[in-house]
Amino acid sequence: MKVAISSNGDNLDSEMDSRFGRCKFFAIYDSEDQSTTFIDNTAASLTEGAGPAALQLLTAQGVSKLVSGNFGIKIKSLSSDLNVQLIVMRENHTIRSIINILNH
Amino acid sequence: MIRKVADKPLISGLKPYGMSYTAKKSEAVFLLYEEYEALRLCDYGGYNHCEASKLMGVSRPTLTRICMSARNKVSMAIVEGRQLIIEGGKVEIDNEWMKCNQCHCLFVKLQDEDCWCPLCGSKDVSEAQKDGEDVDREMPLKACCGNGRRHRCQERTNTKIYHI
Numbered sequence: 178m179k180v181a182i183s184s185n186g187d188n189l190d191s192e193m194d195s196r197f198g199r200c201k202f203f204a205i206y207d208s209e210d211q212s213t214t215f216i217d218n219t220a221a222s223l224t225e226g227a228g229p230a231a232l233q234l235l236t237a238q239g240v241s242k243l244v245s246g247n248f249g250i251k252i253k254s255l256s257s258d259l260n261v262q263l264i265v266m267r268e269n270h271t272i273r274s275i276i277n278i279l280n281h
Numbered sequence: 282m283i284r285k286v287a288d289k290p291l292i293s294g295l296k297p298y299g300m301s302y303t304a305k306k307s308e309a310v311f312l313l314y315e316e317y318e319a320l321r322l323c324d325y326g327g328y329n330h331c332e333a334s335k336l337m338g339v340s341r342p343t344l345t346r347i348c349m350s351a352r353n354k355v356s357m358a359i360v361e362g363r364q365l366i367i368e369g370g371k372v373e374i375d376n377e378w379m380k381c382n383q384c385h386c387l388f389v390k391l392q393d394e395d396c397w398c399p400l401c402g403s404k405d406v407s408e409a410q411k412d413g414e415d416v417d418r419e420m421p422l423k424a425c426c427g428n429g430r431r432h433r434c435q436e437r438t439n440t441k442i443y444h445i
Binding site for chain 2: 242244250253254256257262263264265266267268275278279281
């Protein structure tokens with residue numbers, strides 16, 4: 178199962194971005210082989226509809242859970258159709274600490 | 282515009298039975314989630330259009346349009362003997378947000394059965410409270426429906442207010 182986390186930078190010590198559609202990178206954590214890959218968020222520079230474009234980018238990678246600080250209204254209705262679970266973290270965390278929580 | 286729906290419907294549709302041989306097989310009628318919610322509030326719950334529109338977060342004329350379309354579809358299903366499927370629509374479901382008390386994250390509930398936090402795996406979860414925007418569903422809203430004619434707006438409260 179793959180989990181996407183919105184991220185400020187492309188390493189494990191960077192902080193989670195509180196925005197979903199316009200974050201710089203996505204950290205994709207694969208719980209099966211416990212690997213993390215970072216991908217560029219190409220949707221961030223769009224003037225409109227960055228969230229749905231980012232969601233499309235991630236579902237193409239097979240992501241089934243999204244972790245971010247907040248999600249826009251377009252994502253809320255789209256995600257239930259695509260069977261993607263949304264998780265909202267209100268506190269500041271690094272990517273590494275979120276992966277540690279995920280591994281419990 | 283996103284319409285708020287309190288909870289998902291219990292069923293995903295209705296099927297006709299006892300069809301006469303003369304009835305033609307026709308395609309299903311698709312009732313949207315927001316139309317289901319408008320029917321539930323206005324016809325089942327007894328709210329007037331103004332109260333229902335506030336609960337769903339849309340304007341009163343929009344709610345009336347949703348309601349008209351819902352009644353049209355339900356009557357079409359009954360009269361033409363068509364299957365009714367409840368799906369789709371631009372909605373946000375209110376009751377699906379849950380809060381984990383261990384890692385303090387909010388998440389969307391996927392199934393109704395056993396519910397645990399998708400992050401830390403804790404079972405210590407509760408329903409999330411929306412920050413301040415939630416409307417008290419038990420009490421009828423103290424609002425006038427904007428109808429220009431003289432009418433009674435708050436039938437179910439003790440204080441009867443007449444608008445002229």
